[in-house]
Amino acid sequence: MALSGVVCKDRGELRIHESLDELSTDLADYIAELSEASVKERGVFSIALSGGSLIGLMGKLSEAPYNRTVDWAKWYIFWADERVVAKNHTDSNYKLAKDGLLSKVPIIPSHVHSINDAVSAEEAASEYEFVIRQLVKARMVSVSEVSDCPKFDLILLGMGPDGHVASLFPNHAVLNEKSEWVTFITDSPKPPPERITFTLPVINSASNVAMVVAGEAKSEAVHLAIDNVEPDCSKLPARMVQPTTGKLVWFLDKGAASKLDGDQFSKS
Numbered sequence: 001m002a003l004s005g006v007v008c009k010d011r012g013e014l015r016i017h018e019s020l021d022e023l024s025t026d027l028a029d030y031i032a033e034l035s036e037a038s039v040k041e042r043g044v045f046s047i048a049l050s051g052g053s054l055i056g057l058m059g060k061l062s063e064a065p066y067n068r069t070v071d072w073a074k075w076y077i078f079w080a081d082e083r084v085v086a087k088n089h090t091d092s093n094y095k096l097a098k099d100g101l102l103s104k105v106p107i108i109p110s111h112v113h114s115i116n117d118a119v120s121a122e123e124a125a126s127e128y129e130f131v132i133r134q135l136v137k138a139r140m141v142s143v144s145e146v147s148d149c150p151k152f153d154l155i156l157l158g159m160g161p162d163g164h165v166a167s168l169f170p171n172h173a174v175l176n177e178k179s180e181w182v183t184f185i186t187d188s189p190k191p192p193p194e195r196i197t198f199t200l201p202v203i204n205s206a207s208n209v210a211m212v213v214a215g216e217a218k219s220e221a222v223h224l225a226i227d228n229v230e231p232d233c234s235k236l237p238a239r240m241v242q243p244t245t246g247k248l249v250w251f252l253d254k255g256a257a258s259k260l261d262g263d264q265f266s267k268s
Ligand SMILES: O=C(O)[C@H](O)[C@@H](O)[C@H](O)[C@H](O)COP(=O)(O)O
Pocket: 050, 051, 052, 053, 054, 081, 082, 083, 093, 157, 158, 159, 160, 164, 165, 166, 167, 190
């Protein structure tokens, strides 16, 4: 049984699962429900993916009933971060998502917005931002009421044991980027070094942000990102994920949740 729907003051909703299988089912249900609500309201669903274990955990979406019930033709797909490598490279987040999900469901190829892999990280980031600007103008992606940022219907993020999200790493200058929507780094501590990434203002402007984190190796970072801790961890990238008007949901397994303070479970 999942400990579901616990609301932790200011840190969103916690959904803690007994197993990865249970987490995957809950994640597929959650994405399918958001897709349905967004298609009903706006006629489209704009979703941004990350790399890592997230895609495997989304795998149930390509199986029954979701493969038939989700309105795949209405999906517009983006990446919250991408490694600047060729699209057929094993490090490519695009390739990971294509092989693991996108090639198995009837997505419209022109709705899949991946980066230009033939240019530098800097150029890829600025081209990607331009592409998103065009889609905001065309209203495929909404715009935030409180900033000029795009408002994705859903941004899905993993988290590293160091608390990084997308390609926003601890103590990196890009954490302070306020004007760009998409930026780049060439010194990622997690290989490969060159990456593009959504900035925090874009992540925090989304209607929904899901943090999908599994494994005991991440339990300390989960504790620092969610609990009230001293010294102040407000500069931990995962803790800086704080949607302004949108909703934050944490999908955790027991291992990732193992160092959370117990007292938050009574808060709501
Ligand atoms: O391209 C990337 O490297 C990712 O987008 C990155 O932010 C990832 O989501 C985390 O590192 C968690 O990865 P795991 O879930 O595989 O640990």
